Amino acid sequence: MLDRQAASVGNELRDDLGDWIQRRLRCGVKAQGKNAQYILEDCGVGLEELREQWKLQQAAQLSVRARKLPPFPPYCQPYGTFS
Numbered sequence: 001m002l003d004r005q006a007a008s009v010g011n012e013l014r015d016d017l018g019d020w021i022q023r024r025l026r027c028g029v030k031a032q033g034k035n036a037q038y039i040l041e042d043c044g045v046g047l048e049e050l051r052e053q054w055k056l057q058q059a060a061q062l063s064v065r066a067r068k069l070p071p072f073p074p075y076c077q078p079y080g081t082f083s
Contacts (some may be wrong), residue, residue: 040050 040047
Protein backbone atom coordinates (compact mmCIF):
# COMPACT_ATOMS: atom_id res chain seq x y z
CA MET A 1 0.00 0.00 0.00
CA LEU A 2 2.77 2.41 0.95
CA ASP A 3 4.60 1.69 -2.31
CA ARG A 4 1.54 2.65 -4.35
CA GLN A 5 1.13 5.90 -2.40
CA ALA A 6 4.79 6.76 -2.88
CA ALA A 7 4.52 5.98 -6.60
CA SER A 8 1.42 8.17 -6.87
CA VAL A 9 3.13 11.09 -5.15
CA GLY A 10 6.18 10.60 -7.36
CA ASN A 11 4.03 10.65 -10.49
CA GLU A 12 2.31 13.86 -9.42
CA LEU A 13 5.62 15.53 -8.69
CA ARG A 14 7.03 14.38 -12.02
CA ASP A 15 4.00 15.69 -13.88
CA ASP A 16 4.43 19.13 -12.26
CA LEU A 17 8.19 19.22 -12.75
CA GLY A 18 8.06 20.96 -16.15
CA ASP A 19 5.93 23.81 -14.79
CA TRP A 20 8.23 24.14 -11.77
CA ILE A 21 11.34 24.31 -13.99
CA GLN A 22 9.72 26.96 -16.22
CA ARG A 23 8.81 29.11 -13.21
CA ARG A 24 12.31 28.80 -11.76
CA LEU A 25 13.97 29.68 -15.04
CA ARG A 26 11.66 32.62 -15.71
CA CYS A 27 12.12 34.12 -12.25
CA GLY A 28 15.82 33.24 -12.06
CA VAL A 29 16.68 34.71 -15.44
CA LYS A 30 14.90 37.98 -14.66
CA ALA A 31 16.64 38.33 -11.31
CA GLN A 32 20.01 37.44 -12.81
CA GLY A 33 19.48 39.97 -15.62
CA LYS A 34 18.62 42.75 -13.19
CA ASN A 35 21.65 41.93 -11.08
CA ALA A 36 23.95 41.89 -14.12
CA GLN A 37 22.55 45.21 -15.34
CA TYR A 38 23.17 46.80 -11.94
CA ILE A 39 26.75 45.50 -11.89
CA LEU A 40 27.42 46.77 -15.41
CA GLU A 41 26.06 50.22 -14.60
CA ASP A 42 27.99 50.37 -11.33
CA CYS A 43 31.39 49.14 -12.57
CA GLY A 44 32.40 52.44 -14.17
CA VAL A 45 33.64 50.86 -17.42
CA GLY A 46 32.11 51.95 -20.71
CA LEU A 47 29.92 49.61 -22.73
CA GLU A 48 32.22 49.79 -25.77
CA GLU A 49 35.24 48.77 -23.72
CA LEU A 50 33.32 45.88 -22.17
CA ARG A 51 32.24 44.70 -25.62
CA GLU A 52 35.83 44.88 -26.88
CA GLN A 53 37.08 42.90 -23.89
CA TRP A 54 34.34 40.31 -24.48
CA LYS A 55 35.43 39.91 -28.12
CA LEU A 56 39.05 39.46 -27.06
CA GLN A 57 38.06 36.90 -24.45
CA GLN A 58 35.99 34.93 -26.97
CA ALA A 59 38.83 34.95 -29.49
CA ALA A 60 41.31 33.74 -26.88
CA GLN A 61 39.05 30.95 -25.67
CA LEU A 62 38.17 29.77 -29.17
CA SER A 63 41.67 29.87 -30.62
CA VAL A 64 43.40 26.62 -31.50
CA ARG A 65 46.37 27.50 -29.33
CA ALA A 66 44.14 27.90 -26.28
CA ARG A 67 42.99 24.30 -26.71
CA LYS A 68 46.45 22.74 -26.62
CA LEU A 69 47.26 21.04 -23.35
CA PRO A 70 50.55 21.81 -21.61
CA PRO A 71 53.01 18.92 -21.27
CA PHE A 72 52.63 16.68 -18.26
CA PRO A 73 54.89 17.56 -15.33
CA PRO A 74 57.45 14.82 -14.58
CA TYR A 75 55.56 13.59 -11.50
CA CYS A 76 52.33 13.26 -13.49
CA GLN A 77 53.37 11.33 -16.63
CA PRO A 78 50.75 9.10 -18.30
CA TYR A 79 51.05 5.40 -17.52
CA GLY A 80 53.95 3.70 -19.27
CA THR A 81 55.93 6.82 -20.22
CA PHE A 82 58.29 7.02 -17.28
CA SER A 83 61.95 7.07 -18.23
